[in-house]
Amino acid sequence: MNTNLDFDFARSAERTLTLERNAIDALIPRLDGQFTLACQLILKCEGRVVVTGMGKSGHIARKIASTLASTGTPAFFLHPAEASHGDLGMLTERDVVVALSHSGETAEVTRLLALFKRKGVKLIALTGASASTLANHADALLDGAVEQEACPLNLAPTSSTTVALALGDALAIALLEARGFSKEDFALFHPGGSLGRYLLLTVNDVMRKGVEIPHVSPSASVRVTLFEITTKGLGFACVTDDDNRLIGVYTDGDLRRTLDRNLDIDTTLIGDVMSVQPVSVPPKMLAAEALRIMEQRRITALSVVDEEQRLLGALKIEDLLQRSVV
The missing domain is CATH 3.10.580.10 (CBS-domain)
Known part of the structure; x- marks a missing residue:
């Protein structure tokens, strides 16, 4: 690798942000009945939302689970590799699974699909490949396809992870509004922070x-x-x-x-x-x-x-x- 200290870093950043912004803009026309179905499945869920994903998708899945949990939707992250070594015991038939995989073919995730069906849980797929194994097994599909990654090699997950994160936020906020989740409710979930002090202190x-x-x-x-x-x-x-x-x-x-x-x-x-x-x-x-x-x-x-x-x-x-x- 040849390091270039005179490289135009700002121009590179502008290109990245433009590509990721365009990828998010492209999501809006794809918010169809499948997104509505995903929200309805979660609202009807009597258990918890179990969010799973591997690698970079796993990092995004953790954030989505955290956002859901802090906005009124009980949720936790399940590591797909650990799931097949005992952690699947945390899953119940009353839960809903949200599985992330941009390719829809991530082995650690797809090997769990039959187990999800055997448990009888509903499956929401967040993937960039609508014809993939993950998508074909899903009860609801969130389309996270992107035209290209912000990475100039089109390899590092960048635009795709941004889109997945944005879809997760959209899901959480739609559920928040549907539940009538208030500022006071939010504060009860965040009693230790400045927001909790602001909203709970009398x-x-x-x-x-x-x-x-x-x-x-x-x-x-x-x-x-x-x-x-x-x-x-x-x-x-x-x-x-x-x-x-x-x-x-x-x-x-x-x-x-x-x-x-x-x-x-x-x-x-x-x-x-x-x-x-x-x-x-x-x-x-x-x-x-x-x-x-x-x-x-x-x-x-x-x-x-x-x-x-x-x-x-x-x-x-x-x-x-x-x-x-x-």
Whole structure:
């Protein structure tokens, strides 16, 4: 091999991406009744979707299985070589198999076809050869044919694997939509990631509670209220009545207005200078929604109340940012 450091790498990449884009574009007219049948077979499946493939197709099969599993369709990857050495025991008659092989003649896959039939499972073939052994044994055929690989030798699986991956994504998303899979469902499948935090964390999980809540009665003086604000460190104080219902808040802005009026902070009652109808949120609200309200209102803290406006907690924007609610 002769290495050429002056090679036009960008031009080569452009050719690759163009060929792979064209291969995906060519898929769209081929989304026919067979694709619909494949979706219906999976939706009717009472077991799991078992995705299998060898070599590069195996890598794509793993990704498809992972995408299906994370979007509401129970699925796992079955290595075709290991299947004939005991792993076929993971397959039940209630499952559906999705088998990938661009040629449709991959030995490790085709030798399993009779076993699939013996188990009575439905078979979906994702192949580039519609007249192949795999295609002929399939209950539904996903046509992954490509005009040429992006590899200039037309040998390395490139366009074909891109097409297979795109078809797998199309299958998973069509099933997701058919199931009515929601953002909340997605978060339940991803509790450990930032998406899970974003979609599952509620105000109740983050808010300050109990003695951490800065609050005073309307008969408290401004000085007492300022001490409460300073002690609790949230930049505001909630004002509550005798039944612990929120009737107002006192903020840094309210303090400036108090001082502008030359009011005595020892004799002025907080009920006379507080802001009424304060912005508040319920404890079950998603933390991400509370953050959106803060950003829209350009405020840095919120009070948390129940249906009867009883004070339950207080929330500061830093609390949300520290929990990675962004």
